Amino acid sequence: MSRVLAAVATLAIVASSFAFASNIALGHERRSVGPYSFVVGWINEPAYVNAANGLSLDVTETSSSKPVEGLATTLKAEVIVGGGAKTLSLDLATDEETPGHYAGSFIPTKVGDYIFHVFGDVGSTKVDERFESGPKTFDGVVSTDPLQFPDKVPANADLAARLDSIQTGVIAGIVIAALALLVSVGGLAMRRR
Amino acid sequence: MRRLAVILTCVLGGAALLGGAAEAHANYVRSNPASDARLVKAPSEIRIEFSEPPDPKGSEIQVLDTNGVRHDKRDAGLSGDPNGLRVSVDPIPDGGYLVAWTATSAVDGHTTKGNFAFVVGNGPLPPVPEVAEAAPPPSLLEIAGRALSYAGIALGLGTAFFVLFVAPSGIDPRRESWLLSVAGALIVAGSLALVADQGPKLPPRLGVMLAVRAFAGLVLAAVSVTPRLALMRPVVAIAGGGVMTIGPLATFRPRRMIALAAGIAAAMTATLVSHATALGSIKSMAFDFVHVLSVSVWTGGVVALLWCVLLVRRDDTAEDARALGAVVWRFSVTAMIATALLITAGVLQAFDRLVLINDLYETPYGVALAVKIVLVLVALAIGAFNLLRWGPRLRAGIRARTALVRDTVAETGIFVVIIVAASVLTAFAPPAQPSASAYDQTQHVGDLRLEMLVASGGAGRNTYVLRVHQGLAPVSGAEKVAFRFTMVEHDMGQQELVAMERAAGEYVAEGSPTAMYGTWKIQTVVRLAGKEDVSTVFTVPVSAPTGGGTTTSQVLTVGRYTMIVFTDPATPQSGAPVTLYAVLIGADGNPVVGKQLRATFSGPSSQAPIDSTENAATLGPGRYKFDIAGLDAGTWKVTLAVGNEGTGAYSLVVSR
Numbered sequence: 001m002s003r004v005l006a007a008v009a010t011l012a013i014v015a016s017s018f019a020f021a022s023n024i025a026l027g028h029e030r031r032s033v034g035p036y037s038f039v040v041g042w043i044n045e046p047a048y049v050n051a052a053n054g055l056s057l058d059v060t061e062t063s064s065s066k067p068v069e070g071l072a073t074t075l076k077a078e079v080i081v082g083g084g085a086k087t088l089s090l091d092l093a094t095d096e097e098t099p100g101h102y103a104g105s106f107i108p109t110k111v112g113d114y115i116f117h118v119f120g121d122v123g124s125t126k127v128d129e130r131f132e133s134g135p136k137t138f139d140g141v142v143s144t145d146p147l148q149f150p151d152k153v154p155a156n157a158d159l160a161a162r163l164d165s166i167q168t169g170v171i172a173g174i175v176i177a178a179l180a181l182l183v184s185v186g187g188l189a190m191r192r193r
Numbered sequence: 194m195r196r197l198a199v200i201l202t203c204v205l206g207g208a209a210l211l212g213g214a215a216e217a218h219a220n221y222v223r224s225n226p227a228s229d230a231r232l233v234k235a236p237s238e239i240r241i242e243f244s245e246p247p248d249p250k251g252s253e254i255q256v257l258d259t260n261g262v263r264h265d266k267r268d269a270g271l272s273g274d275p276n277g278l279r280v281s282v283d284p285i286p287d288g289g290y291l292v293a294w295t296a297t298s299a300v301d302g303h304t305t306k307g308n309f310a311f312v313v314g315n316g317p318l319p320p321v322p323e324v325a326e327a328a329p330p331p332s333l334l335e336i337a338g339r340a341l342s343y344a345g346i347a348l349g350l351g352t353a354f355f356v357l358f359v360a361p362s363g364i365d366p367r368r369e370s371w372l373l374s375v376a377g378a379l380i381v382a383g384s385l386a387l388v389a390d391q392g393p394k395l396p397p398r399l400g401v402m403l404a405v406r407a408f409a410g411l412v413l414a415a416v417s418v419t420p421r422l423a424l425m426r427p428v429v430a431i432a433g434g435g436v437m438t439i440g441p442l443a444t445f446r447p448r449r450m451i452a453l454a455a456g457i458a459a460a461m462t463a464t465l466v467s468h469a470t471a472l473g474s475i476k477s478m479a480f481d482f483v484h485v486l487s488v489s490v491w492t493g494g495v496v497a498l499l500w501c502v503l504l505v506r507r508d509d510t511a512e513d514a515r516a517l518g519a520v521v522w523r524f525s526v527t528a529m530i531a532t533a534l535l536i537t538a539g540v541l542q543a544f545d546r547l548v549l550i551n552d553l554y555e556t557p558y559g560v561a562l563a564v565k566i567v568l569v570l571v572a573l574a575i576g577a578f579n580l581l582r583w584g585p586r587l588r589a590g591i592r593a594r595t596a597l598v599r600d601t602v603a604e605t606g607i608f609v610v611i612i613v614a615a616s617v618l619t620a621f622a623p624p625a626q627p628s629a630s631a632y633d634q635t636q637h638v639g640d641l642r643l644e645m646l647v648a649s650g651g652a653g654r655n656t657y658v659l660r661v662h663q664g665l666a667p668v669s670g671a672e673k674v675a676f677r678f679t680m681v682e683h684d685m686g687q688q689e690l691v692a693m694e695r696a697a698g699e700y701v702a703e704g705s706p707t708a709m710y711g712t713w714k715i716q717t718v719v720r721l722a723g724k725e726d727v728s729t730v731f732t733v734p735v736s737a738p739t740g741g742g743t744t745t746s747q748v749l750t751v752g753r754y755t756m757i758v759f760t761d762p763a764t765p766q767s768g769a770p771v772t773l774y775a776v777l778i779g780a781d782g783n784p785v786v787g788k789q790l791r792a793t794f795s796g797p798s799s800q801a802p803i804d805s806t807e808n809a810a811t812l813g814p815g816r817y818k819f820d821i822a823g824l825d826a827g828t829w830k831v832t833l834a835v836g837n838e839g840t841g842a843y844s845l846v847v848s849r
Contacts, residue, residue, distance in 0.1 A: 081725055081726070082720055082721070082723075082724050082725035082726045083672045083673075083720045083721050083722040083723055083724055083725075083726075084722060084723055085723060085724050085725040086725070110725070112718075112726050112728060113718065113726055134675070134677075134689055135677060135686070135687040135688060135689040136689060190582070
């Protein structure tokens with residue numbers, strides 16, 4: 001009986017380790033590139049706006065699940081927003097404790113979708129892949145509004161929009177004032193005639 | 194004068210440019226087969242419904258295969274549906290087909306073109322080519338015809354109103370008659386120009402309206418002749434006097450009343466061929482008629498004031514100046530009332546015809562309307578200046594007639610440009626157009642105008658369309674347009690549909706992301722090359738089967754269960770796939786899961802029984818689904834059995 005229990009416990013540990021291993025890729029996109037597997041997502045999830053984060057990239061050999069090391073110099077990565085409106089090159093850093101893991105840090109400053117463009121060489125395999133956030137891959141960057149307590153801090157984008165709005169109002173006020181001035185001067189001139 | 198000519202040239206040039214971007218009038222609203230439909234059986238006819246009544250004489254529907262060979266019977270005619278056309282189709286094999294339609298509006302004679310695709314069988318949908326001139330711009334002849342007509346209506350009606358209610362006694366009847374005869378000539382010439390522009394495809398209804406308008410013009414011209422005939426009365430009396438019968442017309446008041454009636458009749462024809470009438474809204478027609486009447490009283494009245502009073506009367510003495518000032522004041526009060534009505538009716542019309550305030554600079558109709566508003570404001574400013582500056586001087590007995598004449602001439606020039614702008618404006622379709630979609634909302638995000646259309650209001654498979662415009666132009670070639678669906682009431686996760694560009698600036702996705710009834714948020718993501726993503730959220734209600742979103746939901750008692758049955762789409766079309774849903778509810782009010790349901794059919798043709806599928810995760814608990822490939826048109830009796838526990842009958846109407 002104890003052997004049976006031991007076997008069940010062993011199986012449970014093995015199963016839970018699989019579960020643990022699969023959690024690493026939770027919220028990440030897994031993709032085969034030639035003989036390699038790429039797993040791409042955020043370093044910290046959920047990815048909050050204006051919080052330090054970055055690209056999390058794991059490369060393994062698909063056949064053996066063996067991590068692929070030494071790609072920091074042969075692979076390049078960049079982060080793109082929108083249709084290439086802004087692009088930032090990322091420096092890929094390795095993690096000695098996690099072989100095959102690379103990270104490129106930055107602070108996302110806008111809510112929405114981000115695209116990680118990974119390109120270069122892995123061995124003799126050419127790599128040119130775009131990993132895009134979305135419901136089927138990894139989440140985009142989200143607002144911190146729901147977490148803020150007790151006071152909400154307006155986002156930079158909201159502040160910029162408010163400033164734009166105020167500026168528009170000021171310009172409109174200046175135009176109206178100028179017109180009023182013109183009408184007044186005209187009225188005075190006509191009265192003198 | 195040179196400055197005025199420059200202004201006129203600029204505005205007319207702008208108006209001509211606007212003409213190149215005209216939009217449709219009789220727009221496609223829906224069809225059977227629907228656009229992009231997949232049919233299991235070839236249709237015997239194509240039926241299309243438009244936003245305005247089409248005239249079959251100038252309309253056509255072609256059914257083309259992928260080689261461009263026609264398969265319709267060239268018998269396009271009215272379908273009997275509201276604003277509908279139909280054409281018979283030869284027996285056609287499986288494959289993709291293109292329906293190319295041309296519709297001429299029976300109301301204003303404008304032609305629109307478009308096309309859509311459907312497929313019989315499992316083949317791919319054929320590409321839908323761009324239509325080079327989906328809404329041909331108005332011709333110069335049409336704009337000229339409208340401008341002449343509107344000018345004539347304004348001049349005739351305004352002059353008659355002025356001489357009846359505003360003018361002092363003793364004005365020169367020859368000057369009044371001259372204005373009325375010019376008005377009549379303009380109306381007749383404008384009507385003839387519009388008839389010539391339409392040519393053989395002139396819709397009968399439009400022809401009748403133009404004939405009535407031309408007759409009103411002839412009446413105006415005729416009453417303008419009567420004073421001269423009156424001068425001949427002594428001669429005619431000596432000759433025995435048949436012409437004496439027109440004696441009453443030679444006196445002022447009846448003649449002016451007839452002129453006013455003719456002007457009003459001509460104004461009525463302008464309303465009856467307008468967008469307001471095409472939309473079939475009494476309220477819009479009333480606003481349009483008030484708009485036309487008030488603008489005519491104001492603008493025609495200014496011309497009559499100028500021609501019949503200001504150019505004739507003197508202000509050499511203080512008494513003459515005061516008398517002239519009194520006339521100017523009476524007319525100013527009339528003009529203020531007319532402009533108040535004009536602005537009120539115009540604003541109320543704008544509420545109905547514009548979707549967003551941005552339409553004023555992002556749609557051809559809006560730009561033309563904005564130009565017209567600016568011109569009206571300029572004319573109002575001149576009028577206000579006359580009222581506040583020269584009016585008081587005249588009433589005080591100070592000479593100001595020359596300055597008043599100068600400003601009134603400028604105001605008249607502005608009116609001419611306003612009439613041309615109105616002629617261009619009426620050639621454009623307003624942004625607010627009827628839509629067959631259950632959900633149609635527009636938002637302005639960043640510099641983009643996003644219009645979201647959801648075909649059906651029910652749960653299940655649906656078609657989602659996003660129209661993307663930037664300024665006046667549709668945005669083509671977006672890198673990505675995606676719809677992300679999340680449910681408000683329940684955590685159903687997030688699902689994404691990626692849309693394909695079907696036509697310029699029109700992105701379409703089809704799928705079943707809204708599996709449950711409730712409130713759904715659709716986040717749209719538009720990605721354009723070199724730009725940041727433009728994203729916004731549309732909140733879309735998805736109706737319960739017993740709610741207003743479907744018309745076919747029925748409640749059945751099946752054994753000890755209550756069964757709610759409905760279809761998606763709510764109005765099935767012949768030959769097109771339809772999904773039948775049955776929600777099974779037990780005596781305790783809770784959904785019943787794990788049952789086997791079977792649907793058997795009796796109706797216009799044979800249909801094999803279908804067993805239900807059940808998936809609580811995607812459909813919701815107690816909800817059973819029957820996928821039907823397609824049914825023939827007619828009324829079907831669907832018998833729904835819950836195992837051996839009982840049966841219920843559901844009546845299903847499949848349209849042609």
